[in-house]
Amino acid sequence: MIEIVALPNSNFQFHVKSKSGSILLTSKDFDDKTGLEDTLSHLNNLQIARGNFERKTNHQGKFLFNFKDENGNLLGSSQLYDSEAGMENGIKNLRNRLNELREL
Structure with missing residues (x-):
């Protein structure tokens, strides 16, 4: 599921959630809903490859990806x-x- 979130500062984000409801990805902030919807449309057609993921480690030794x-x-x-x-x-x-x- 993709959940659209209205932020207190009038920006928007989306969350990609697992079937159990855990957040797998939090999007960048969008100034308006149109930009968010354009990105979601693009995401639906994106051919996902290894290069789409930037693996990182924070200063506390925790792992994350962009x-x-x-x-x-x-x-x-x-x-x-x-x-x-x-x-x-x-x-x-x-x-x-x-x-x-995508299959839905």
């Missing part, structure tokens, strides 16, 4: 993971979820 489009523009970021394996599993789950949502 999800980018084919031009390297940031679409969203993951939650923090305690292990690299957990982050890789998060990437796999996001990829699978996006593919499932």
